[in-house]
Amino acid sequence: QVQLQESGPGLVKPSGTLSLTCAVSGASISSSNWWNWVRQPPGKGLEWIGEIYQTGTTNYNPSLRGRLTISVDKSTNQFSLKLNSVTAADTALYYCARRITISPNYFDPWGQGILVTVSS
Amino acid sequence: QSVLTQPPSVSGAPGQTVIISCTGSSFNIGAGYDVHWYQQLPGRAPKLLIYGNNNRPSGVPDRFSGSKSGTSASLAITGLQAEDEADYHCQSYDSSLSNFCVFGTGTKVTVL
Numbered sequence: 312q313v314q315l316q317e318s319g320p321g322l323v324k325p326s327g328t329l330s331l332t333c334a335v336s337g338a339s340i341s342s343s344n345w346w347n348w349v350r351q352p353p354g355k356g357l358e359w360i361g362e363i364y365q366t367g368t369t370n371y372n373p374s375l376r377g378r379l380t381i382s383v384d385k386s387t388n389q390f391s392l393k394l395n396s397v398t399a400a401d402t403a404l405y406y407c408a409r410r411i412t413i414s415p416n417y418f419d420p421w422g423q424g425i426l427v428t429v430s431s
Numbered sequence: 432q433s434v435l436t437q438p439p440s441v442s443g444a445p446g447q448t449v450i451i452s453c454t455g456s457s458f459n460i461g462a463g464y465d466v467h468w469y470q471q472l473p474g475r476a477p478k479l480l481i482y483g484n485n486n487r488p489s490g491v492p493d494r495f496s497g498s499k500s501g502t503s504a505s506l507a508i509t510g511l512q513a514e515d516e517a518d519y520h521c522q523s524y525d526s527s528l529s530n531f532c533v534f535g536t537g538t539k540v541t542v543l
Contacts, residue, residue, distance in 0.1 A: 347532075349477075349534075355537075356433055356520065356534055356535065356536045356537035357469075357477065357520050357522075357534040357537065358433075358534065359531065359532040359533065359534060362532075370529075370531055372531065373528060373529070373531075406476055406477070410532075414465070414483075415465040415467065415482055415483035415484075415486075416465070416524070417465075417467040417479055417482040417483070417522070418467070418469070418477075418479065418522070419478075419479040419482075419488070420478075420479075421476040421477050421478065422476065423475075423476050424476050
């Protein structure tokens with residue numbers, strides 16, 4: 312059974328960097344899957360952030376490109392998110408999720424999520 | 432920012448049927464991309480509910496069904512139960528955004 316678990320600081324100062332890690336268990340991060348980040352501002356819908364493949368190939372939401380870096384660490388079976396120059400608009404629940412590579416490419420499973428607040 | 436539009440809320444009495452729409456465009460649903468649905472119970476992470484327009488993962492009751500036509504998709508919940516009260520999100524891909532993932536605006540289902 313594949314499980315994902317997010318970790319990282321719950322509070323980030325404005326203009327700082329938001330850094331999160333997703334630990335994968337029950338599957339190798341080197342398997343044929345895309346590893347994703349999705350966020351949900353309080354009371355709002357889901358927003359896709361970006362994803363990474365085991366080779367290091369990434370796809371990013373165009374609205375976040377320039378501030379976003381997603382990386383993978385095969386030695387620890389984890390992948391990470393770094394978002395620079397954060398503002399209050401980046402306050403959200405952040406989820407990591409697996410997206411399978413074969414059609415129909417859905418997200419499953421999801422981590423439990425971690426709330427990140429941007430505030431001084 | 433969402434390119435897939437859902438009604439903010441729908442409600443129904445126990446046993447009734449509710450239908451949630453997910454309206455897109457010729458760049459996403461109308462382009463032939465599959466639609467997936469996720470159920471988000473209060474305080475919980477989203478969970479896959481329907482994949483590939485109309486397929487249920489193992490363990491999902493057959494009260495839940497999906498369909499797709501043209502530039503829209505729908506999720507139907509028949510025989511509504513109290514435990515179905517949750518947020519529901521559709522998801523697809525969009526060719527105008529380099530074929531990347533897009534989510535719907537989300538719908539809150541209330542069981543009266």
